[in-house]
Amino acid sequence: MSAEHWSAKLQRFDRRWIFLVMAVxxxxxxxxxxxxxxxxxxxxxxxxNAVEALPSCGPDDVPxxxxxxxxxxxxxxxxxxxxxxxxxxVVLHLKRKNAKLVFAxxxxxxxxxxDRYLRETIEAAIAPAGTDGYDGAADRPYRKGIDYVNLGxxxxxxxxxxxxxxxxxxxxxxxxxxGTRLDRIAMLDGVNKLSDFDLIVLVSAGNPGAxxxxxxxxxxxxxxxxxxxxxxxxxxxxxxxQTGQLIGLVAGMAGSAGYETLVGKPGAGTAGADVLxxxxxxxxxxxxxxxxxxxxxxxxxxxxRTS
Amino acid sequence: MTALPWVDIVGYWIGIFxxxxxxxxxxxxxxxxxxxxxxxxxxSVGYLIVLQYGDNIxxxxxxxxxxxxxxxxxxxxxxxxxxxxxxxxxxxxxPRWSWLGxxxxxxxxxxxxxxxxxxxxxxxLGAQIKFSAGNxxxxxxxxxxxxxxxxxxxxxxxxxxxxKLVAERAQRPFVSVDDAVTRPSLTDLERADLAGARGNLxxxxxxxAVGPGQHDAFGIVSNLLLLAxxxxxxxxxxxxxAHRGVIGGVSRFGVWVLMIGFGxxxxxxxxxxxxxxxxxxxxxxxxxxxxxxxxxxxxPVVAVVSIALIAxxxxxxxxxxxxxxxxxxxxxxxx
Numbered sequence: 001m002s003a004e005h006w007s008a009k010l011q012r013f014d015r016r017w018i019f020l021v022m023a024v025x026x027x028x029x030x031x032x033x034x035x036x037x038x039x040x041x042x043x044x045x046x047x048x049n050a051v052e053a054l055p056s057c058g059p060d061d062v063p064x065x066x067x068x069x070x071x072x073x074x075x076x077x078x079x080x081x082x083x084x085x086x087x088x089x090v091v092l093h094l095k096r097k098n099a100k101l102v103f104a105x106x107x108x109x110x111x112x113x114x115d116r117y118l119r120e121t122i123e124a125a126i127a128p129a130g131t132d133g134y135d136g137a138a139d140r141p142y143r144k145g146i147d148y149v150n151l152g153x154x155x156x157x158x159x160x161x162x163x164x165x166x167x168x169x170x171x172x173x174x175x176x177x178x179g180t181r182l183d184r185i186a187m188l189d190g191v192n193k194l195s196d197f198d199l200i201v202l203v204s205a206g207n208p209g210a211x212x213x214x215x216x217x218x219x220x221x222x223x224x225x226x227x228x229x230x231x232x233x234x235x236x237x238x239x240x241x242q243t244g245q246l247i248g249l250v251a252g253m254a255g256s257a258g259y260e261t262l263v264g265k266p267g268a269g270t271a272g273a274d275v276l277x278x279x280x281x282x283x284x285x286x287x288x289x290x291x292x293x294x295x296x297x298x299x300x301x302x303x304x305r306t307s
Numbered sequence: 308m309t310a311l312p313w314v315d316i317v318g319y320w321i322g323i324f325x326x327x328x329x330x331x332x333x334x335x336x337x338x339x340x341x342x343x344x345x346x347x348x349x350x351s352v353g354y355l356i357v358l359q360y361g362d363n364i365x366x367x368x369x370x371x372x373x374x375x376x377x378x379x380x381x382x383x384x385x386x387x388x389x390x391x392x393x394x395x396x397x398x399x400x401x402p403r404w405s406w407l408g409x410x411x412x413x414x415x416x417x418x419x420x421x422x423x424x425x426x427x428x429x430x431x432l433g434a435q436i437k438f439s440a441g442n443x444x445x446x447x448x449x450x451x452x453x454x455x456x457x458x459x460x461x462x463x464x465x466x467x468x469x470x471k472l473v474a475e476r477a478q479r480p481f482v483s484v485d486d487a488v489t490r491p492s493l494t495d496l497e498r499a500d501l502a503g504a505r506g507n508l509x510x511x512x513x514x515x516a517v518g519p520g521q522h523d524a525f526g527i528v529s530n531l532l533l534l535a536x537x538x539x540x541x542x543x544x545x546x547x548x549a550h551r552g553v554i555g556g557v558s559r560f561g562v563w564v565l566m567i568g569f570g571x572x573x574x575x576x577x578x579x580x581x582x583x584x585x586x587x588x589x590x591x592x593x594x595x596x597x598x599x600x601x602x603x604x605x606x607p608v609v610a611v612v613s614i615a616l617i618a619x620x621x622x623x624x625x626x627x628x629x630x631x632x633x634x635x636x637x638x639x640x641x642x
Contacts (some may be wrong), residue, residue: 019333027586030592042462049459052466081586082579108358155362158422173366215426219434231579235572243438247432252575253582262465268594272585279581 006172007208007297018286025282027136029275038266038273040258043241047226047248048262051090054198056097059140059147063187067099067198072213073117078107079205079230085256086228087117087203092126093263094201095139100187102197104151104172106160106208111153122148136264145176145185152177157208158216165194165217195221202227210237228256311600319590319604326587327613331621338624339617441539445526447516451483462511463504468497481517536564 040048051286057066069090075083094101101122105114129138142148145281151172154160163171169182169192182188194200194217202225204210210227214237224247229237231252241249250259253276256269328343370376371385391411398405448457450472452582458469471492481487488501488511503513513525539561542554591610593601 007444016333022581023582025580026588029590030585031593042460045465046460048442049466078583078586081589082582108355111358153358153362155359158419158426162422162426199331215430219430230574231575231582234575235568239435239438242431245434252578253585255577271594272582272589275585275588276578276581279584280578283577283581 001150004185005297005300007293010293011297013293019284022279022282023280026275030271033271034274034278036274036277038254038257038270040262041251041255043238043249043251044149044255044258045248045262046241047090047228047250048093048259050176050199050224050226050248051093051097051201053171054094054097054099055164059096063100063189067094067097068102068187068191068196069094069099069199069201070102070104070194070197071107071201071203072209073103073110073114073203073204074107074209075113075203076107077113080113081268081272082204082230082253083205083228083250083256084117085253085267085272086250086259088121088126088267088294089256089259089263089265089269090201090203090228091117091121092136092139092265095122095126095142096137098147099198101148102151102188103148104164105153106155106156106157107205108153114153117146118150131265134265144178145180146187149182149185149188150177158212161208161212162216165221165223168193168196193201193221194223198224200225204233205231206230206233209233210240210246214240219245226250228259311596313506316600316604318608319596320609323591323606323609324613324616326591327610327617331617334621337621339620340349384593439533441530443527443530443534445530447521447523448514449521450484450487450515450517450521452519455474461504461515462506462509463501465497465500468493468501471497483517484512487515487638535560540564 054067054069073087091101103114103118105111123140123144124141127136127139128136131138144150148243151168154171156163161169173181173235174182176182176185190196200213200218200223202210202213204213208228210225210233213223213225213227217223225245226248227237227246228250229252231254234249234251235247237246238251240246250256253269253272257266257273260267260269315440325343325346328339331337332340366376367385368389371382372389375382391414394407394411397407415444448461450458455466455469456471458464458472459466461469464472471490472487474480475487475490475492488498488505493501501511507513508525513523539557541561543550543558543561543565548554590608593604593606596604
């Protein structure tokens, strides 16, 4: 009886070893950071430049001196590791310019997250003066109804996004999330639809999200929009960036890390990108390993047949 | 900063326990994984129902139709919506009238088809065809005349760098790319960014020049590749001609292009899944909360205790399953 070839043994390799190696690859760099550089790609840089091009104003200035930015937070807890770092970085970037912010969401899972984000990043300063490892301009706590408005959640997927493009006030029944009538909020004077904003920032984990904004309102109204998406959605949204339908695109955790680098405040994205690089190396090693075993096994079988 | 309330700390503990429950599926399907799965579906559905009631049914149906809170005659439309919803449930009460449920479905399908056709025609077909049918030629950006937008798009550039380059060239036109990237108004960091992006193939030197009409060779090759990839992929899906000879070769190239596209999608999907694992590891290690709160949560300890509990539970469950299998084999042997 001939001995079993090594490739045949390895083809029965228990895949749970790979899970274990991946778990170690994810956890160990969290304790021992490698500090690999998070270099922003051109799409991320374009998103940064779009925010950078907005006018800066003083804390007590009002539009049109200050930019008005619509931020749609369409995500769920599962997508937060990838795009929450971008959200925090872009909000710091916008707050440094004292832009007036209007928040909304079309995802039913998002409202609890949005409430937490507003508490942690809008009503409190993200990078007050003296923050460790941050040399940029300090931000300040925003005042509800003066510096920012939360419109809240609206269901209706693509249909409601189309309504944002034609009658934003009507889509939210003329009230903010806390019940305040929109016509009593001075920073919204003259804002009736998405095209009245200077920039639209889409923090988008899927459907409805950036794709629907591009399809239903962005292309038709030529809206200046930047988006952050999960890595999975990148190949769907990248063509919109190439055609200029999106003026910037931040793709997954790696893109978020790049944006953090540009803003100058490394956070969860930068730390995560370090881990991500190691995870990617493990995946590449697993693919090479699988292919070596497969081709060695095939070669052995062919030799066996010919001899 | 306000300390995290106890109820939130318990919430974190439950979250860590459920994370380990879900990961236990990597060993094999087991009751702990099932518990997490069912809990997730139950909580999601319950949350969605409450949210839909509060956001839609209560204000738009109950309030508008029964309390008269709708403006003008809009309540009639709300009533129509209510009737359509009720028609969906008719088959539960009177199965004979189940056909009534087709009308609201037809309404929804027709509504979204109308919405989608228009949107896709404009955003996908129109814009994408326009881009794909662009000029094959790629011209370098002339640093002395290009607008700010074109300068921003250059490798190593940014909004601020582009503005500075425009100011610099107004004082004295650039004589070379080297001249542009060493002007005094640029900071050391900006110069380093531009220097890092230099390169004759795809870098700054390939994309920028100091005179008009210079060609970007790599850009032209990219455009040709895009055109070849687009056409060959379309040929692969053209089934009215047999894929033999030249058409077969083109079609095969199209398959390779598609495979590269799918490979990119797969790679990004894997990247997304690793990001999820990183997110959970962050939560377990308490990196997403204030350090003082993380000390109160004791995430790693909770994770170790959860692993121990789940491992013991799975061991007991497997032992019981083996015993039950043995009993069944015994009873079959007796019969």
